[in-house]
Amino acid sequence: MSQRQVTMRDVARAAGVHPGTVSRVLNPRTRPLVNPATADRVEQVAREMGYSLNPIARGLKTRRSFSVGVLIPDLTNPLFPPIIRGIERVLDAAGYTALVASTDGEPARERLRLEALIARQVDGFVIATAERRHPVVADAIASELAVVLVNRTIEGEGVFAVVPDDRRGSAMAVDHLAALGHTRIAHIAGPQQTTTGLLRYRGFFEAIEDAGLAPDRGLIAQGEAFTIVAGAKAARELLATADPPTGIVAANDLLALGAYTALAEAGLDCPGDVSVVGFNDMPFADRFAPPLTTVHIPHGHIGARAAELLLERIEDPAATPQTLVFEPTLRVRGSTAAPARRRRPAGSGATAARGSRAAAPRP
Amino acid sequence: MSQRQVTMRDVARAAGVHPGTVSRVLNPRTRPLVNPATADRVEQVAREMGYSLNPIARGLKTRRSFSVGVLIPDLTNPLFPPIIRGIERVLDAAGYTALVASTDGEPARERLRLEALIARQVDGFVIATAERRHPVVADAIASELAVVLVNRTIEGEGVFAVVPDDRRGSAMAVDHLAALGHTRIAHIAGPQQTTTGLLRYRGFFEAIEDAGLAPDRGLIAQGEAFTIVAGAKAARELLATADPPTGIVAANDLLALGAYTALAEAGLDCPGDVSVVGFNDMPFADRFAPPLTTVHIPHGHIGARAAELLLERIEDPAATPQTLVFEPTLRVRGSTAAPARRRRPAGSGATAARGSRAAAPRP
DNA sequence: GGTATGACAGCAATCGATTGCAAGTTACTA
DNA sequence: TAGTAACTTGCAATCGATTGCTGTCATACC
Numbered sequence: 001m002s003q004r005q006v007t008m009r010d011v012a013r014a015a016g017v018h019p020g021t022v023s024r025v026l027n028p029r030t031r032p033l034v035n036p037a038t039a040d041r042v043e044q045v046a047r048e049m050g051y052s053l054n055p056i057a058r059g060l061k062t063r064r065s066f067s068v069g070v071l072i073p074d075l076t077n078p079l080f081p082p083i084i085r086g087i088e089r090v091l092d093a094a095g096y097t098a099l100v101a102s103t104d105g106e107p108a109r110e111r112l113r114l115e116a117l118i119a120r121q122v123d124g125f126v127i128a129t130a131e132r133r134h135p136v137v138a139d140a141i142a143s144e145l146a147v148v149l150v151n152r153t154i155e156g157e158g159v160f161a162v163v164p165d166d167r168r169g170s171a172m173a174v175d176h177l178a179a180l181g182h183t184r185i186a187h188i189a190g191p192q193q194t195t196t197g198l199l200r201y202r203g204f205f206e207a208i209e210d211a212g213l214a215p216d217r218g219l220i221a222q223g224e225a226f227t228i229v230a231g232a233k234a235a236r237e238l239l240a241t242a243d244p245p246t247g248i249v250a251a252n253d254l255l256a257l258g259a260y261t262a263l264a265e266a267g268l269d270c271p272g273d274v275s276v277v278g279f280n281d282m283p284f285a286d287r288f289a290p291p292l293t294t295v296h297i298p299h300g301h302i303g304a305r306a307a308e309l310l311l312e313r314i315e316d317p318a319a320t321p322q323t324l325v326f327e328p329t330l331r332v333r334g335s336t337a338a339p340a341r342r343r344r345p346a347g348s349g350a351t352a353a354r355g356s357r358a359a360a361p362r363p
Numbered sequence: 364m365s366q367r368q369v370t371m372r373d374v375a376r377a378a379g380v381h382p383g384t385v386s387r388v389l390n391p392r393t394r395p396l397v398n399p400a401t402a403d404r405v406e407q408v409a410r411e412m413g414y415s416l417n418p419i420a421r422g423l424k425t426r427r428s429f430s431v432g433v434l435i436p437d438l439t440n441p442l443f444p445p446i447i448r449g450i451e452r453v454l455d456a457a458g459y460t461a462l463v464a465s466t467d468g469e470p471a472r473e474r475l476r477l478e479a480l481i482a483r484q485v486d487g488f489v490i491a492t493a494e495r496r497h498p499v500v501a502d503a504i505a506s507e508l509a510v511v512l513v514n515r516t517i518e519g520e521g522v523f524a525v526v527p528d529d530r531r532g533s534a535m536a537v538d539h540l541a542a543l544g545h546t547r548i549a550h551i552a553g554p555q556q557t558t559t560g561l562l563r564y565r566g567f568f569e570a571i572e573d574a575g576l577a578p579d580r581g582l583i584a585q586g587e588a589f590t591i592v593a594g595a596k597a598a599r600e601l602l603a604t605a606d607p608p609t610g611i612v613a614a615n616d617l618l619a620l621g622a623y624t625a626l627a628e629a630g631l632d633c634p635g636d637v638s639v640v641g642f643n644d645m646p647f648a649d650r651f652a653p654p655l656t657t658v659h660i661p662h663g664h665i666g667a668r669a670a671e672l673l674l675e676r677i678e679d680p681a682a683t684p685q686t687l688v689f690e691p692t693l694r695v696r697g698s699t700a701a702p703a704r705r706r707r708p709a710g711s712g713a714t715a716a717r718g719s720r721a722a723a724p725r726p
Numbered sequence: 727g728g729t730a731t732g733a734c735a736g737c738a739a740t741c742g743a744t745t746g747c748a749a750g751t752t753a754c755t756a
Numbered sequence: 757t758a759g760t761a762a763c764t765t766g767c768a769a770t771c772g773a774t775t776g777c778t779g780t781c782a783t784a785c786c
Contacts, residue, residue, distance in 0.1 A: 007742060018766045023744055030745085035764055055482050056428075057742035060419050060771045067483075076445055076646060081438040088465065092472075097479055100463040102451065109455075116460055119418050120430075257650060283439060287620060289652030370772060381736045386774055393775085398734060420772035423741045 006051045015045040022046070026053060059121045067097040068146075068310060069117035071110065073129045075102040077226070077254065078282040079299065080128060083150060086303025087126055094311055096123070103129050105225070111136050118145070124310050126303075130154045131193045146313045150306040152195050153323060160313055161323040162306040166196055169295040169328040170203030171210070173249040173277040176293070176330055178211040180338045182247035182275065186219040188234045188259060190226050190251035197226075200251045200279060219245055223255050231258020232265075239266050239274075246274055246339040253278035253285050253294055256335075260288070271337035281331050290334035297328050369414045378408040385409070389416060422484045430460040431509075431673060432480035434473065436492045438465040440589070440617065441645040442662065443491060446513060449666025450489055457674055459486070466492050468588070474499050481508070487673050489666075493517045494556045509676045513669040515558050516686060523676055524686040525669040529559055532658040532691040533566030534573070536612040536640040539656070539693055541574040543701045545610035545638065549582040551597045551622060553589050553614035560589075563614045563642060582608055586618050594621020595628075602629050602637075609637055609702040616641035616648050616657055619698075623651070634700035644694050653697035660691050 008026075012019040017038065024030040025042040034042075059065045070087055072080050088098050099117060103110040110129055114136060117125070124146030130137050132155050141147050141158060153161035170187075177185050187204045190197030201220070208215050218241055221234035231250060235258055238245055250256035256278035263270050270276050270290060278285060278294035285292040305324055313319050371389075375382040380401065387393040388405040397405075422428045433450055435443050451461050462480060466473040473492055477499060480488070487509030493500050495518045504510050504521060516524035533550075540548050550567045553560030564583070571578050581604055584597035594613060598621055601608055613619035619641035626633050633639055633653060641648060641657035648655040668687055676682050 005742090008744095009742075019743075020745075020767075021765060023742095024765085027744085033764075038764080052478070052482060054423075054742055056419055056422050056484050057771090058744075060417075060423055060742080060773095061744045063771080065419075075438075075447055076441075078439070078441060078647075081444070084438055085465070097464070097483075101460075102448070115415070119415060120460075121419050260650070284441070284647050284651075287623070287652065288647075288650050289654065291652065368772090371774095372772075382773075383737075383775075384735055386772095387735085390774085396734080401734080417772055420741090421774075423743095423772080424774045426741080 005054065006049045007054070008051070011042065011046045011049055011051050014049060015042045017042060063121060064123055065121040066095060067099055067120070067122050068307075068314075069114070069120075069122045069125045070098050070100045071113060071125060071127045071129050072100060072102045073105045075100075078284060079151075079253070079280050082283065082299035083128065083303035083306075086300035086305075087150075087307040088303075089300075090304045090307035090311070096311070098126075105129070107136065114140065124148070124314050126150055126306050126310055128152065130195070131191075132195055132198065133193070144317065146310060146317070148306045148310040148313065150302060154195070158321045159323065160309050160321050162302050162309060162326070163195070163323065164295075164297040164302070164326045164328050166199035167203030167206065169279055169297070170200045170249060170251075171207035172328065172330045173279070173295055174204055174207035174211060176332065176336065177247040177249065177275060177277065178207075178213065180247075180275065180336060182245075182339050183213060184216075184219065184243065184245045185213065185247040185249060186221065186238045186245035188231055188238070188248060188250040188255045189220060189222050190255065191223065197223075197251055204249055218243075223251065223258075226252050226254055228254050228258040228261065231255030232261040233258070235259040235262035236265070239263070239268070244274075247336070248274060248276045250276065250278050253280045253282045253292060256292055256294065257288065260335075271335050272340055275336040275339070277336060285331075286333060288335075293333045293336040294331055295328045296331045297326060302326060368417065369412045370417070371414070374405065374409045374412055374414050377412060378405045380405060426484060427486055428484040429458060430462055430483070430485050431670075431677075432477070432483075432485040432488045433461050433463045434476060434488060434490045434492050435463060435465045436468045438463075441647060442514075442616070442643050445646065445662035446491065446666035446669075449663035449668075450513075450670040451666075452663075453667045453670035453674070459674070461489075468492070470499065477503065487511070487677050489513055489669050489673055491515065493558070494554075495558055495561065496556070507680065509673060509680070511669045511673040511676065513665060517558070521684045522686065523672050523684050525665050525672060525689070526558070526686065527658075527660040527665070527689045527691050529562035530566030530569065532642055532660070533563045533612060533614075534570035535691065535693045536642070536658055537567055537570035537574060539640065539695065539699065540610040540612065540638060541576065543610075543638065543699060545608075545702050546576055547579075547582065547606065547608045548576065548610040548612060549584065549601045549608035551594055551601070551611060551613040551618045552583060552585050553618065554587065555585070557589075560586075560614055567612055581606075586614065586621075589615050589617050591617050591621040591624065594618030595624040596621070598622040598625035599628070602626070602631070607637075610699070611637060611639045613639065613641050616643045616645045616655060619655055619657065620651065623698075634698050635703060638699040638702070640699060648694075649696060651698075656696045656699040657694055658691045659694045660689060665689060 008019045008022045012022045021034060022042055024034050025039045084100060091098050101113040103113055126148050127137055128150045130149045130152045134154050137154055149161040153163050189201045192198050221237045223230040223234045231254060248259050250259055256276050259276050263274055268274055278292045281294045281296035285294050371382045371385045375385045384397060385405055387397050388402045447463060454461050464476040466476055489511050490500055491513045493512045493515045497517050500517055512524040516526050552564045555561050584600045586593040586597045611622050613622055619639050622639050626637055631637055641655045644657045644659035648657050
């Protein structure tokens, strides 16, 4: 907040030494090279003058910035803020700064962001926007950039990633519904170009078979994105079939919320008529109407571990690539219940929506 | 993603000109200084070589970075992501980059962030963490940094800010409840060191008087922070009084959500027993149980306008300070209704909570 | 035909810090 | 006591781009 920034030269002059010496004193790594007495004096003077190192200038020379880029598909998805918080916590402690950028899922914007951040000399990236085949990310990794993927990963070699056990999570959801007595269990799948979309779908399918239920293509609806709108659309398709499901496993909470919307439109009660399970346990999932049963993943930890992995990778470019897989847990709340006896007219299309009455009608 | 970065010197050599000339060509402002033919040629060569300017180096010389810092109290509060999105949209279009940092409301962390960003040569700040008397922010403004406050502002001169009309918003909430027939209307106030906390409180109080209701100190509970936990605590206090309110105006949605919690604990129904109004209309407010009636503010616009103001201020340091006040609107949803006839025992303390049964019991 | 005018483009210092190299000290050994 | 090793610290080039100043050259004007 000082008027003119104090430079290293100023400190050097004041302390009667050469700027190079000041530089050495202020860098822990080179500090031992200088006489302890001198070092103390310089440090003292620097403190008194309120000197602070100019990271821009330093970065120019060292090609390091002690900052890392964090690429997020959509900041307004409540899943990500806790992850970011976890990342920042670790980075902060290590003296790094996180530069958060959201890409809105647009590849063009993503490339732009990435390059802008590279130009800013970031030392690495935590990327949450990965798709299974992702040229931008693959390039980044190939070009020896330090990259750690979080939540989603890519298919390929040499990847650092921290992800939930997606198959297992889906299976938990299916098992839960099956245990409640559901036999017609549907899936609202996420975009299949993401590992979360694909693996949760596969996990769902496998679990259905393991539960001894008949797999049915008609019970799979493809969500076009991980959004409420896409979830509603997919759920409408499921409800419009001849023999609609009594339980829905959504590939994430936003899709599940979309299912809520579709159910309300169709005048159906959740969980009375249809049970819904989400994935992620995003913040506020417990406050929805009804509170969402969902697969919980430890957001903060995932972020923190990703940051730690990244720091390791930055410190040691030869570090062995590794993928950390977190075990999810099921949070049972109010959106799932035993299936009721079928009571809707067996028409093929959903009957005209009875207005948008709230999913949980008041007594 | 190229191996070694192409520098201006490389381009100059290839084009057979001096680096200085390349610099002039690539800067729109100085471009007219060079012969159009040469300029075209240089530009061509630069493009072919895949040259991209190094913002670090440029920043070192120009003390500009074309990036701005965005200080957010808490990224996990869903109010902020849409604001950030608005900011990014405008900044992007102007060729600037937003560096988002969250402070968790800790002054120490805030100062740290601010200084880290200043060191990174940001050209200005959008600050959402302001408190009414805020030394850090006041210093920043005083030291001629380009600063625009968003959502909250400070008390003082020469401030650029974009805020909602907090008094008016509170008044809308009160009027709504009064119109429904409520006479015992309480307020869960936000921290009074923030303008949002203070003005919403004042607006509440004024509106109560204007409605011809008797102001009652017992109907004001102070939230310690803008969080669910604080809201629950404050609401419990309100419910424990001899003559509890039938309507609650919360200073923001998180506090309102806390009120939901307290009501559920006390076995009370919302809106059957007590109506609740929030403030901000944060994302998902319409999905809660019950859907929250709240004062809506245009998050994206607020962010965008703040960014625009900041850009103006950066371009013209002599720009006149201005505060933009946005008119809020009331979104009536499921958390408000006419007061029921009093039917609870008139005991002074809340009776033992009947477990944490969901606020909206299933039929 | 000589000089004033102006358009171009090169030169070199500069932003603030880092670091290999070398010089100067000091101390220690043979 | 000369010689060498171990410390310290200064020197200066460097990272990549910007910009005031200067020099050059062609054109225009009288």
